[in-house]
Amino acid sequence: MQPRGSGRPNLMLGLPALLLAAAIGAIATIWSGDFVSAGNLGNLVNRVLPLAIAALGEAVVLFAGRIDLSVGSVISLSTAILGVTSAQLGWLSIPLVILAGLACGAFNAAGVILLRINPLIMTLATSAVVKGIALLLLPSPGGEVDYGFYDTFYGQDQFFGWPLLLIAAAFAATFAIFGFTRFGRSIYALGSDGRAAFANGVNVPGIDLSVFLISGGLAAVAGLAVGIKILSGDPLIGDSFTLDAIAAAVLGGVALQGGRGSVFGVLAGAIALVLIGNAFNLLELNTNLQQIAKGLIFVAALMLFMRGRSRSLA
Amino acid sequence: MSQTASPALKPIPAGLPRLAVAQVSKAFGANKVLRDVSFSVRAGEIVSLVGENGAGKSTLMHICAGSFSADGGTMALDGAAFRPASPKAARRAGVALALQETSILPDLSVGENLFFGDEPRNGLGFIRQKRLHEAADALFAEMGFALKPTRMGSELSAAERQMVEIAKAIRLKPRLLILDEPTASLSSHETELVLAAMARLKAQGSAVIFISHRLDEVMEAADHAVVLKDGALTLDAARGAFSRDDLIRAMVGRTLADIFPARPTDLAAAPMRLSVANAAAAGLKPLSFSLRAGEVVGFAGLEGQGQRPLARALSGITPFHGGEIAIDGVPIRLTSVARGIAAGIASIPDDRKHEGLALDLPIRMNVSLFALSRRSSWGWLAHALERRFAEQARQRFAIRSTGIDQPVRQLSGGNQQKVVFARWLAETPKVLVLYEPTKGVDVGAKTEIYRLIGDLTKAGVAVVLISADMLELIGLSDRIHVLFEGAVTGTLARPEFSEEAIMRLAAGPEGVLNHAA
Numbered sequence: 001m002q003p004r005g006s007g008r009p010n011l012m013l014g015l016p017a018l019l020l021a022a023a024i025g026a027i028a029t030i031w032s033g034d035f036v037s038a039g040n041l042g043n044l045v046n047r048v049l050p051l052a053i054a055a056l057g058e059a060v061v062l063f064a065g066r067i068d069l070s071v072g073s074v075i076s077l078s079t080a081i082l083g084v085t086s087a088q089l090g091w092l093s094i095p096l097v098i099l100a101g102l103a104c105g106a107f108n109a110a111g112v113i114l115l116r117i118n119p120l121i122m123t124l125a126t127s128a129v130v131k132g133i134a135l136l137l138l139p140s141p142g143g144e145v146d147y148g149f150y151d152t153f154y155g156q157d158q159f160f161g162w163p164l165l166l167i168a169a170a171f172a173a174t175f176a177i178f179g180f181t182r183f184g185r186s187i188y189a190l191g192s193d194g195r196a197a198f199a200n201g202v203n204v205p206g207i208d209l210s211v212f213l214i215s216g217g218l219a220a221v222a223g224l225a226v227g228i229k230i231l232s233g234d235p236l237i238g239d240s241f242t243l244d245a246i247a248a249a250v251l252g253g254v255a256l257q258g259g260r261g262s263v264f265g266v267l268a269g270a271i272a273l274v275l276i277g278n279a280f281n282l283l284e285l286n287t288n289l290q291q292i293a294k295g296l297i298f299v300a301a302l303m304l305f306m307r308g309r310s311r312s313l314a
Numbered sequence: 315m316s317q318t319a320s321p322a323l324k325p326i327p328a329g330l331p332r333l334a335v336a337q338v339s340k341a342f343g344a345n346k347v348l349r350d351v352s353f354s355v356r357a358g359e360i361v362s363l364v365g366e367n368g369a370g371k372s373t374l375m376h377i378c379a380g381s382f383s384a385d386g387g388t389m390a391l392d393g394a395a396f397r398p399a400s401p402k403a404a405r406r407a408g409v410a411l412a413l414q415e416t417s418i419l420p421d422l423s424v425g426e427n428l429f430f431g432d433e434p435r436n437g438l439g440f441i442r443q444k445r446l447h448e449a450a451d452a453l454f455a456e457m458g459f460a461l462k463p464t465r466m467g468s469e470l471s472a473a474e475r476q477m478v479e480i481a482k483a484i485r486l487k488p489r490l491l492i493l494d495e496p497t498a499s500l501s502s503h504e505t506e507l508v509l510a511a512m513a514r515l516k517a518q519g520s521a522v523i524f525i526s527h528r529l530d531e532v533m534e535a536a537d538h539a540v541v542l543k544d545g546a547l548t549l550d551a552a553r554g555a556f557s558r559d560d561l562i563r564a565m566v567g568r569t570l571a572d573i574f575p576a577r578p579t580d581l582a583a584a585p586m587r588l589s590v591a592n593a594a595a596a597g598l599k600p601l602s603f604s605l606r607a608g609e610v611v612g613f614a615g616l617e618g619q620g621q622r623p624l625a626r627a628l629s630g631i632t633p634f635h636g637g638e639i640a641i642d643g644v645p646i647r648l649t650s651v652a653r654g655i656a657a658g659i660a661s662i663p664d665d666r667k668h669e670g671l672a673l674d675l676p677i678r679m680n681v682s683l684f685a686l687s688r689r690s691s692w693g694w695l696a697h698a699l700e701r702r703f704a705e706q707a708r709q710r711f712a713i714r715s716t717g718i719d720q721p722v723r724q725l726s727g728g729n730q731q732k733v734v735f736a737r738w739l740a741e742t743p744k745v746l747v748l749y750e751p752t753k754g755v756d757v758g759a760k761t762e763i764y765r766l767i768g769d770l771t772k773a774g775v776a777v778v779l780i781s782a783d784m785l786e787l788i789g790l791s792d793r794i795h796v797l798f799e800g801a802v803t804g805t806l807a808r809p810e811f812s813e814e815a816i817m818r819l820a821a822g823p824e825g826v827l828n829h830a831a
Contacts, residue, residue, distance in 0.1 A: 004423070004425075004443040004444060004446075004447055004464060005422065005423035005425055005426045005443055005446070005447060005463075005464060006421060006422045006423050006426055006466070007443065009421075009466060176440065179441075180440035180441045180443070181439060181440060181441060182431065182433060182435075182439075182441065185422070185426065185430070185433070185441070186431075188419075188421060188422065189419050189422065189430065191421075192419045192420050192421040192422065192467075193417075193419055193420060195417075196417040196418065196419050197419065198401070199381065199401055199411075199413060199417035200401070200417055200419070200430050200431060201400070201401055201402035201405060201430075201431050202431075203402075259419075259420070259421035260421050
């Protein structure tokens, strides 16, 4: 389908991330023969999964011009709940984790909508609260996750498996929502210009609630992916995800001011970030350099996509 | 009248007005914006709402359109009580508002903006982008607007945004269409298109309320004129029962002669104060003009024709490119605000809240910001001196307040503007640059500001007045240069002043052709 209207510029915004991912992949392939091996590709998909899902949720919030800093803590809490309950509850612990994620999103939304707290501050506070709950539940890494979950979901770490399908389904569905539904367009509208969106009849509290629920829910799904992968709970494992999720979204062309970006850009951004980490590992570079590189890429992405400020001189 | 053209229009009992507003009042904090306003508009009628900036017109229209709720009073739409809780509710009831501060979403295309919230969808609920943009194309063609629906909202000029805004409202074939200064940024050709669209809606049985500052338009299009002054209704008359002069008197409460200081007739012998020769700036083509001591030169034009670049360049915020600027015959380099001040240029910005004032600081500190730097010793402020200075300024500029310690935020727009004047005029400048000096200022304060300008010119100050307020330009200026796309398209001398003459030049060459017939 030929993208028309706002779809076209939004897709273009994802292009740099896609090129970056391709470039890193190409360099890594040339440098190290292991990169394209079946085992590494499957491993990559599994690594992309939680970040891509968390970044997708973050992007939905960013599209609305809000931000969610509690994504990492929700991931931690999710693994903790999984680690503590899956032995007794079995499969039922999965809906429980998702409910907990939605509850975190609802808490964020309540602060933003009812108390009119700036989303940055509200979600930062939520992040602290949720992390505290995770630590109360599971003071140190441990607990137990049913190996059956791992076997069913990750199987033999192949390239084509449930993780890839989950990524594809989540992004395709979100793409459809943002490209072609009034709901998605209302979210873009709110992020593009809140006052104009209100004047156009957008239900602003409704959109705020939706985006934080989506972000909380998707962070819980990301947490499930992490918990099942490590077969245990870890109350601190999510910490790095908040920045990574925002970085993946920004790298994918999502504007921090809201209103612009496409979900495919977010996927490309998540892949690029994971590839950077993977390439560093394969090239046996110091992991601390990785952190520095990620931070610099974040800043570069912000500069690249900064909205022109001097447009309205006349 | 035929009401079959639109599904939104239901037959109503004859004689009931489309919208009846009764005793509506509204206050923002202590500021009473509307006082017991009552008027009505019938189906198939165009009502023009007139009033100065800050008279309460926009507030009244926002109440009608559901953006604000009234503190008191009632409204009825086709006889049924009407109290919209949101813009959406008002729109559902058939009331569409095209805003002056437009609601165009920058990151959506023109077509997407046009159909926002009402997009054509397929059976799955997915928006049909192709059909949407084709329908937008068809609508623009019907209205005669030359706009591409695939352009992004952020790429549009002020005039284009306004056209989209109007098209959005008209597309709904509303029972009541409200246009808030629809033509303020439009050329005369575009204005004709808007007036034609209004006439078409009227013929279809819609009611139209339009706010305008252009009295010519009001005289031409309005079946009924309603005038607001300081939040109260001062005129409500049918076509033929009011004249331009009636409108002006109702708007400002007195005749023009009482508002504006008398201009001296002969300044030709006065020394040359400011001369600008061939100076250009971003958004401004090379420009030459000069002012003698005591002269007021006005710059008119539609929105965004180079007024802002000119004001900013003259005050030293952004540089002029090339050309020569001289004060009292001495060439100066106007590369910063500080140099401008040193050369004797004082400049009042249009956005006093962001560029002019520290809102939470008291009058005392706002007023003395520059003045005391010259009177302090080694950077220490002398508090007694500051108080004395501020008290003098408060009296000289008639700043109505509880005292010099009152935070500026608590003052009315007019008194805030006087604080800005007081700060800049602590020392009498040689050249005063005014950019929209009475925006959002009530009539009383306006008159005082005009008197102050008159006094300054008597003291030999040359005044550059850049304004969108035509009455102000005509009342104060000795000469008016009209800007179009960054260049002066014509200059009018005092005997030639009229709104029509200004508009003819403001519309550019294309507009001149349109009006030549």
